[in-house]
Amino acid sequence: MTYDLLIIGGGINGASIAREAALNGLSVLLVEKDDLAAHTSSASTKLIHGGLRYLEYYEFKLVREALQERERLLRLAPELIRPLATVLPHENAVRPWWMVRLGLAIYDRLGGRISVPHSRGLRADDAAYQAPLRRKGAGFVYFDAATDDAALTRAIAADAVANGAEIATQTELVSARRDGDVWRAVLTGGREVVSRIMVNAAGPWVGEMLGRLGINTRAHVRLVKGSHITVPRLYEGDHAYMLQQPDKRIVFAFPWHGETAIGTTDIAVESPEATPADTDEIAYLCAAVDRYFTRSITPGDVTGTWSGVRPLYDDGASEAKAVTREYVLELDESGPPLLSVFGGKITTARRLGEDVLGKLGYPSTKTRDRPLHPAPEGFAP
Numbered sequence: 617m618t619y620d621l622l623i624i625g626g627g628i629n630g631a632s633i634a635r636e637a638a639l640n641g642l643s644v645l646l647v648e649k650d651d652l653a654a655h656t657s658s659a660s661t662k663l664i665h666g667g668l669r670y671l672e673y674y675e676f677k678l679v680r681e682a683l684q685e686r687e688r689l690l691r692l693a694p695e696l697i698r699p700l701a702t703v704l705p706h707e708n709a710v711r712p713w714w715m716v717r718l719g720l721a722i723y724d725r726l727g728g729r730i731s732v733p734h735s736r737g738l739r740a741d742d743a744a745y746q747a748p749l750r751r752k753g754a755g756f757v758y759f760d761a762a763t764d765d766a767a768l769t770r771a772i773a774a775d776a777v778a779n780g781a782e783i784a785t786q787t788e789l790v791s792a793r794r795d796g797d798v799w800r801a802v803l804t805g806g807r808e809v810v811s812r813i814m815v816n817a818a819g820p821w822v823g824e825m826l827g828r829l830g831i832n833t834r835a836h837v838r839l840v841k842g843s844h845i846t847v848p849r850l851y852e853g854d855h856a857y858m859l860q861q862p863d864k865r866i867v868f869a870f871p872w873h874g875e876t877a878i879g880t881t882d883i884a885v886e887s888p889e890a891t892p893a894d895t896d897e898i899a900y901l902c903a904a905v906d907r908y909f910t911r912s913i914t915p916g917d918v919t920g921t922w923s924g925v926r927p928l929y930d931d932g933a934s935e936a937k938a939v940t941r942e943y944v945l946e947l948d949e950s951g952p953p954l955l956s957v958f959g960g961k962i963t964t965a966r967r968l969g970e971d972v973l974g975k976l977g978y979p980s981t982k983t984r985d986r987p988l989h990p991a992p993e994g995f996a997p
């Protein structure tokens with residue numbers, strides 16, 4: 617058979633494209649060389665958020681769209697997404713009070729109507745929020761949302777499969793070539809498949825994939841590694857902390873499976889395969905927490921780590937933390953279409969699926985109001 621769409625990559629972006637396409641009646645094959653969400657889509661900070669700090673880079677469009685998606689996901693997937701109170705201790709030396717207050721006021725309003733509470737000042741009687749902090753005092757509380765990124769990816773993939781998509785894990789796209797008006801691809805084990813359209817949603821491998829397909833492109837991917845550490849629970853409660861660092865970066869501390877997770881770093885890398893957190897990253901994250909919390913942590917307290925590689929669209933920014941988090945879709949129509957996905961966020965993957973379909977000439981809003989439930993027990997494509 618000839619598929620309408622062959623999707624490379626079973627991260628959240630590939631899964632979201634498969635779901636939107638399947639609901640739109642297209643025949644879809646998604647191939648994933650490892651397991652669903654085996655790479656970047658299980659290594660995030662697990663936030664469903666507008667991205668408060670992107671306001672500093674004037675990324676108003678990105679933040680507005682992400683806030684709208686946050687709101688939509690809270691409504692459509694309450695079993696997978698939960699509201700997250702985030703405490704932002706004030707540190708005047710890093711950013712003046714008025715600037716943070718203004719940023720939060722914009723953040724509260726930019727996405728339109730919101731169901732979570734508006735931001736507010738941190739109060740002396742916010743006992744649970746103040747308890748772990750070394751300096752009890754000024755700060756803010758604002759609201760975002762949190763998820764389990766891998767579980768969300770699997771939920772999306774399960775809905776795609778329930779609507780007719782085929783997903784093959786442990787299946788690599790080894791090579792592919794254009795032949796008239798179709799793509800002929802060779803998969804792991806020598807299986808050959810034919811598709812009218814190919815979508816390159818290979819995450820950090822997007823550039824390598826283009827090379828493998830022999831496509832010259834102006835677009836470049838910039839690979840930025842981010843690591844998290846986990847330590848025995850640092851505080852009671854299900855809220856998070858946004859900790860401003862002297863280098864102007866921010867580090868989150870949040871509850872994760874009974875422990876506290878802390879992340880992330882930003883390190884330019886060459887390889888799409890994430891290497892484990894190194895000693896410098898672990899020391900950086902321990903120091904980031906020590907600046908704010910009474911309980912001091914050392915590398916010896918670390919119970920686990922996870923690292924992922926952000927596949928960011930290279931917009932020429934000099935610093936990793938300043939590279940746009942907006943996704944970019946590049947369509948090559950020098951033969952049967954090839955659409956490549958650069959960048960993105962867990963938060964905006966559903967929207968990305970819509971945009972991909974639109975760009976391929978199949979405008980679709982099928983997932984816009986469609987409830988999303990966790991993948992059924994034992995779902996193993």
Ligand SMILES: Cc1cc2nc3c(=O)[nH]c(=O)nc-3n(C[C@H](O)[C@H](O)[C@H](O)COP(=O)(O)OP(=O)(O)OC[C@H]3O[C@@H](n4cnc5c(N)ncnc54)[C@H](O)[C@@H]3O)c2cc1C
Binds near residue numbers: 629652841925
């Ligand atoms: C440290 C960190 C923190 C983040 N925090 C957040 C956050 O809090 N909130 C948020 O919204 N976003 C966050 N993000 C961004 C988000 O995680 C990514 O944008 C998203 O996971 C990218 O998904 P993807 O599907 O493009 O890539 P991936 O999840 O990496 O999926 C690509 C898949 O393609 C597969 N593949 C590659 N080559 C082939 C091939 N030849 N054949 C078959 N399969 C192939 C790979 O195995 C991989 O599984 C964070 C990212 C990082 C790294």
